[in-house]
Amino acid sequence: MWQTIDLTTTISPTQIDNQASQFNVSAWIGGYNNDNDNAVLYLTFKDQANQQVGNTISLGPVLSADRGGVSKLLLCQTSGIVPTNARSAIVLVKFTRSSGTWNDGSIDDIALFVY
Numbered sequence: 314m315w316q317t318i319d320l321t322t323t324i325s326p327t328q329i330d331n332q333a334s335q336f337n338v339s340a341w342i343g344g345y346n347n348d349n350d351n352a353v354l355y356l357t358f359k360d361q362a363n364q365q366v367g368n369t370i371s372l373g374p375v376l377s378a379d380r381g382g383v384s385k386l387l388l389c390q391t392s393g394i395v396p397t398n399a400r401s402a403i404v405l406v407k408f409t410r411s412s413g414t415w416n417d418g419s420i421d422d423i424a425l426f427v428y
Contacts, residue, residue: 320402334394335428336356337425338354339389340420340424344419352409366397
């Protein structure tokens with residue numbers, strides 16, 4: 314699943330291009346018991362021509378060992394400066410099944426703050 318966010322509805326392009334805009338992205342990521350099924354969140358910034366600017370940021374995966382072999386979600390987050398020329402951000406979540414019939418990777422409460 315993914316969502317594209319127009320950054321210029323709340324932040325001026327000048328502020329972005331002067332590297333005066335920051336971001337914080339977070340999500341609760343986890344899974345089921347001893348399964349290593351997982352979810353990873355990717356944040357990619359794009360310019361006006363829809364070309365990537367800066368590096369793709371990722372949160373996760375949270376594997377069974379990270380969760381102590383129990384079903385739960387862990388808070389994952391990072392922050393940084395919005396890359397010069399960024400005009401939109403794409404938040405993409407990829408789920409991966411490592412075993413079993415069902416994908417038990419989980420993600421909740423995804424948040425992207427740009428300020």
